[in-house]
Amino acid sequence: NAGVMQNPRHLVRRRGQEARLRCSPMKGHSHVYWYRQLPEEGLKFMVYLQKENIIDESGMPKERFSAEFPKEGPSILRIQQVVRGDSAAYFCASSPPRGVQDTQYFGPGTRLTVL
Amino acid sequence: LAKTTQPISMDSYEGQEVNITCSHNNIATNDYITWYQQFPSQGPRFIIQGYKTKVTNEVASLFIPADRKSSTLSLPRVSLSDTAVYYCLVGPNDYKLSFGAGTTVTVRA
Numbered sequence: 001n002a003g004v005m006q007n008p009r010h011l012v013r014r015r016g017q018e019a020r021l022r023c024s025p026m027k028g029h030s031h032v033y034w035y036r037q038l039p040e041e042g043l044k045f046m047v048y049l050q051k052e053n054i055i056d057e058s059g060m061p062k063e064r065f066s067a068e069f070p071k072e073g074p075s076i077l078r079i080q081q082v083v084r085g086d087s088a089a090y091f092c093a094s095s096p097p098r099g100v101q102d103t104q105y106f107g108p109g110t111r112l113t114v115l
Numbered sequence: 116l117a118k119t120t121q122p123i124s125m126d127s128y129e130g131q132e133v134n135i136t137c138s139h140n141n142i143a144t145n146d147y148i149t150w151y152q153q154f155p156s157q158g159p160r161f162i163i164q165g166y167k168t169k170v171t172n173e174v175a176s177l178f179i180p181a182d183r184k185s186s187t188l189s190l191p192r193v194s195l196s197d198t199a200v201y202y203c204l205v206g207p208n209d210y211k212l213s214f215g216a217g218t219t220v221t222v223r224a
Contacts, residue, residue: 004158031210033210033212035212035214037214040216041216042202042213042214042215042216042217043159043212043214044213044214045210045211045212045213048210048211056210056211058211059211091158091159092158093158095210103161104161104210104212105161106157106158106159106160107158108156108157108158109156109157109158111156
């Protein structure tokens with residue numbers, strides 16, 4: 001059973017470009033969570049999604065960031081007009097549909113570098 | 116969320132037991148204590164969770180005193196592959212995980 005998959009593992013963008021980060025949850029998991037880890041800091045919650053629904057986006061910056069989890073395909077975290085401060089590791093986690101108290105399984109992360 | 120304090124780093128040698136203590140003086144009644152492990156260039160991995168007393172699994176043990184104001188993660192007989200950052204999380208058992216700086220454990224041969 002494959003774990004949570006994220007791609008790309010490394011992404012380089014110039015200021016002003018768009019970044020698209022993909023996350024495929026573990027098989028059978030329908031809850032997806034995105035976290036951001038800035039250099040020398042711990043992971044911070046960004047957004048919680050279920051299929052076709054955003055449940056909690058309280059950790060998302062108000063502008064330029066968006067997330068989706070369509071009925072088919074991976075979850076996407078989209079960052080428009082990237083700035084240097086967006087450089088970080090972005091982790092996706094998933095959990096089974098039984099409930100939010102289930103353990104979250106993390107992917108390997110996407111390391112975004114903004115030049 | 117309860118604030119946690121844990122050592123920034125710890126050094127150990129192969130075969131030794133490593134104990135990491137986390138302080139959480141403001142823990143709430145409905146808060147759980149959860150520990151995660153993170154290797155370089157990887158996402159965190161759940162290790163163990165407890166509410167009170169002692170919890171043990173195949174990886175580690177978690178000791179929680181009666182007042183729950185601290186907890187200790189115990190890693191028995193560590194190996195080089197246990198070198199990682201260990202995070203103590205304290206909060207209600209919901210989805211919004213909050214990670215601090217963690218404890219960097221370095222195991223030497």
